[in-house]
Amino acid sequence: MNIQITSDKYCPVTDWDPFSDEALADPFSFYEELRAHGPVVYLSRYACWAVLDFLVITDVLNNWQDYSSADGVGLENYHKEKGWRPKSIILEVDPPDHDKTRRVLTRVLSRPAMEKMRRDFAIGAEKLVSELVARKTFDGVADLAEVYPLKVFPDAVGLNKEGRENLLPYGSLVFNATCPHNQLFENAFKEAEPIIEWIMSQCSREALTKDGLGAHIYAAVEQGVVNEDEAGMLVRSLLSAGVDTTVNGIGNALHCFAKFPDQWQILKNDPSLARTAIDEVLRFEGGVMSFFRTTNKDVELCGTTIPAHEKILILFSAGDRDPKKWQDPDKFDITRNTKGHLGFGAGVHTCVGQMVARLEMELVLAELVRQVDHIEITADPVRKLNNSLRGLASLPLRVS
Numbered sequence: 001m002n003i004q005i006t007s008d009k010y011c012p013v014t015d016w017d018p019f020s021d022e023a024l025a026d027p028f029s030f031y032e033e034l035r036a037h038g039p040v041v042y043l044s045r046y047a048c049w050a051v052l053d054f055l056v057i058t059d060v061l062n063n064w065q066d067y068s069s070a071d072g073v074g075l076e077n078y079h080k081e082k083g084w085r086p087k088s089i090i091l092e093v094d095p096p097d098h099d100k101t102r103r104v105l106t107r108v109l110s111r112p113a114m115e116k117m118r119r120d121f122a123i124g125a126e127k128l129v130s131e132l133v134a135r136k137t138f139d140g141v142a143d144l145a146e147v148y149p150l151k152v153f154p155d156a157v158g159l160n161k162e163g164r165e166n167l168l169p170y171g172s173l174v175f176n177a178t179c180p181h182n183q184l185f186e187n188a189f190k191e192a193e194p195i196i197e198w199i200m201s202q203c204s205r206e207a208l209t210k211d212g213l214g215a216h217i218y219a220a221v222e223q224g225v226v227n228e229d230e231a232g233m234l235v236r237s238l239l240s241a242g243v244d245t246t247v248n249g250i251g252n253a254l255h256c257f258a259k260f261p262d263q264w265q266i267l268k269n270d271p272s273l274a275r276t277a278i279d280e281v282l283r284f285e286g287g288v289m290s291f292f293r294t295t296n297k298d299v300e301l302c303g304t305t306i307p308a309h310e311k312i313l314i315l316f317s318a319g320d321r322d323p324k325k326w327q328d329p330d331k332f333d334i335t336r337n338t339k340g341h342l343g344f345g346a347g348v349h350t351c352v353g354q355m356v357a358r359l360e361m362e363l364v365l366a367e368l369v370r371q372v373d374h375i376e377i378t379a380d381p382v383r384k385l386n387n388s389l390r391g392l393a394s395l396p397l398r399v400s
């Protein structure tokens with residue numbers, strides 16, 4: 001490790017690369033080393049600032065007036081350059097524009113909508129987990145974490161059955177694109193054109209079933225809230241944000257419980273802890289590791305002056321391991337108070353799909369709790385590197 005630090009611009013300066021393979025594979029020790037130098041550091045390689053501390057991150061996320069999402073949540077700065085795709089009309093806009101699109105998705109993903117989805121999602125979880133338990137050995141990612149969300153979520157959206165294999169590569173594009181043009185970015189974009197075309201074609205009203213989440217978004221056109229193009233863009237937001245994130249969430253949960261069998265026993269003894277267990281997985285492992293904000297004006301952050309229109313890297317998962325906020329932060333403990341964790345973000349852009357993510361994770365965990373006493377890792381897990389998501393490519397398991 002040994003991050004080189006110099007002091008300039010009134011804050012520590014480093015050429016450390018948070019998007020290197022080494023840092024993405026095991027970011028937590030780097031965060032600690034960096035944090036020792038201050039809550040704000042300047043990343044000279046990318047000419048941007050990074051924030052690490054829980055309180056600083058929540059302050060930034062809650063202050064959309066000064067720290068905007070409208071110039072993109074990636075390193076690309078839409079104030080100065082054009083993005084790789086038309087920008088998101090929910091994630092990459094500030095209030096008041098954000099209010100309108102957020103309201104549409106909030107309604108579509110409301111609690112009553114979740115109750116309707118619960119039955120189908122539960123049937124899917126019971127069927128898949130039963131099949132895997134009968135097999136005893138399986139890959140926690142390829143056979144479970146990738147299979148389950150890719151079945152239940154596109155069905156709920158009302159997506160065509162054909163072509164769904166494009167969803168994961170699309171997620172990989174979206175989340176690798178938030179960062180620099182490194183090898184991960186290049187690989188994700190190698191064969192991107194047909195994937196992007198497929199996604200766009202699936203977002204039209206005609207391509208969707210009449211009773212899914214997609215159709216409910218289009219109902220907002222009839223109500224005069226959004227226009228036809230905006231509805232299509234919001235369907236795209238569900239497909240961008242709603243698949244890889246939950247795949248990783250389920251994979252990371254399996255990894256945590258296989259690594260920490262004492263926590264699995266605690267959950268088995270008290271299944272009502274499932275909700276906090278999910279939050280602890282998100283706090284401990286992180287889901288979205290980082291996104292950016294852009295300063296709207298010259299700002300003063302922890303004694304550092306940051307000029308207008310500069311990028312700030314929000315290290316959500318560093319905040320979630322900040323020892324000033326969390327006691328024993330590197331311990332996976334499903335009985336801790338996880339309130340306020342940053343796994344789903346904070347502020348006006350807090351994850352609008354978190355009830356879907358929670359539903360999927362909860363139902364898979366509940367089935368496993370019901371059917372499995374022990375989870376054991378049988379070979380080294382393989383990490384799936386992504387510029388902004390943390391997850392696994394493979395997790396060989398035996399259950400009994």
Ligand code: HEM
Pocket residue numbers: 069073090091092102105109237238241242243245246249282286287288291316342343344345346348349350351352353354356357
């Ligand atoms: C475990 C799974 C998930 C994680 C860890 C996660 C994480 C996040 C985070 C951190 C943000 C905030 C980004 C920011 O502040 O810039 C966010 C926003 C968002 N998420 Fe999720 N998410 C998950 C699942 C989902 C699902 C299943 C959906 C769709 C059903 C979804 C849709 C969205 C959307 C549309 C936004 C933008 C909200 C806005 O800008 O107002 N997410 N998510």
